[in-house]
Structures are given as structure tokens and as C-alpha cells.
Amino acid sequence: MENEIINRVANSKLITFNLEEYYPEGKRVLFDISDWLLEGIVLKESDFRTSVKQHDWSQYQGSYIALHCSTDAIIPGWAFLLVSLQLAPFAKKTVVGTLDTLESILFAEIIPTLDFSALQDKPVIIKGCAHKPIPQNAYLLLAEKLQPIAKNIMYGEACSSVPLYKRK
Template identity: 50%
Template sequence: MEKEIINKVANSKLEVFDLEDYFPREEIIVLDISQWLFEGFILKEKDFREALNNYNWSQYAGKGITLFCSSDAILPAWTFALVTTYLQPFAKNIVHGSIEDYLLISYKTTLDGLDYNIYMDKPLILKGCAKKPVPQEIYTLAIQKIMPFAKSIMFGEACSAVPLFKSK
């Protein structure tokens, strides 16, 4: 007589906190502003403003934008702010920096807005195997957000979790 196989994980009160669930859904575009600089290095204000004014910004509707300059140009402090004024009516989010900077800001904004009360006094797994590029810093932020609520926190998958925290 065979014994019935019981899925103890499925029957447990264990909650899974998967950071991939909060990965930005919008396409992220890297936008190099050197294309609007004279010879890629010199910002001539009149020409720069004219180039921005004539550019098709609507192509960035609903997208995430990371602004950077690939050249070693010395730029005035207002440069990226001015470009942002053209992008803002179209883009979902705009970050000065890299894709990782975009992800960090997006995750921080999302995690700051979550209601963690659903994890109150429950055992929790902070899922660790990601198919998307979840920055390591986000795991540090996430653990801080869920610790005040969870009974215990493990990292990884239910079959091979590493204990991180247990409330006293």
C-alpha cells in the first residue's frame, strides 16, 4: 500500500515575498544626451534647446527612461533637468543614471507603498531565485520592510531556505 504524498509547503501558512512581482513592467530606455551636444562634448545652450525642441519625445510614452551622458562633457547642473522637462509629459519615470539606478528607485518607490500587514505574525520566505535582474540592494531594503511584521523570514525557496530572522 502506497502512502499518499503530502505537500507540506502548500499546506503551511508560509507566505512568499517575491521581489520579481514588483519588477517594473514598463520598457526601460537608456537615453544618451551626448547626441544633442556639439561634437558630443560641448553644450551650446541655443543649439541644445533647439535640438530638444525638435526631438520626437512622444516615442517615450509610458516608458522608463534613464538619462546619462556617454562623453566626458562638463555640463551645467540644469542639463538633465531641462531634458526631463521634455520627457516628463510622456515617460512613466525618469532617472538620471543607469538601468540599475532606475530599478533601485522603482523598487524603493513600490516597496515604500506596500501594506505589509498581510504578513503580520506569519512565516515568510523572501524568494531568492530571480529570473529578472533584481538588485541586491533591494533584498536589503525588503528585509527591513517585512521584519516588523513577519513571525520569521527565510531566504530562497521553500525546499532549501536559509533562516534570516525569527521574532522574539
């Protein structure tokens, strides 16, 4: 009698939730304004405004932009606002911070819009391995959304998941 190999994972009711499937496509740009500062540390308003006005903003069409200053300069709040208003017609999203900040904000906007009704009372695995830069905050937000819905929440892969939550 031959032993048939049974794929228990495929036959289980486990649902794998992969955040990578919701990763917004588009170029990511870390835009450093320090090049527009006097010696990289002093914002001279007239020079800064000239640099902003002369810059070709169309090159950021469809991009996600993280505005930052790589030096220890003190940047007035209006400076990032001025840049973001120039980017508005071209960029999909502009934030102040790092690329990690950008990704966190994108997922903070995406996760609340998802329909989780198919996961009601089901065991869910939050897929841990990703080829795209999924921020840790996205996993936290997802877990918070799933907790009142899912029967169980695990992290990892079906063959080696880590249990995180089980409804009583």
C-alpha cells in the first residue's frame, strides 16, 4: 500500500494574509532639501524660494516622496510645505521623513480601507517574508484590525508560524 502525501496546509482553513499584495506601486524618492541651504545648514528664504521655483518638479510624476534634510539644520515649517505644494500636481504622496516613514503612512492609509469580512472567525497567518519594504508598523496595524475579526492570528508561513493571538 502506497503512502499518499497529504498537504495539510492546503486542506486547512488557514488564510494567509500577505501585505505585499497591497504594496502601492510607484517610484520612491528621498528628497533632501539640504542642497538648497547655505552651506547645508542655513535656510535663506530668497535663495530657497528660487531653488524651489527653478526645480523641475515634473520628474516626480507618479512618485512617492519623502522630504527630509540630511543635515542638522533647523528648517522652518513652511519650507517643507512650500516644496510639497510644488510636488502636489505630480507626486502620488508626499510626507516629511524617511522612506520608512513614507511606507508606514502609505500602509496606515491602505489597511483601514480593506475588507476583512472574509476573515471573520477564521485562522489567519500574517505572512512575514516580503520582497518589498513592508514596514513593521504595517504589521501592527494589520494585527490590530484582525484581532476582533479572526479566530486565531499567526505570523510567518503556514509550515512554521508563530502563534500571536487566539480568541477565547
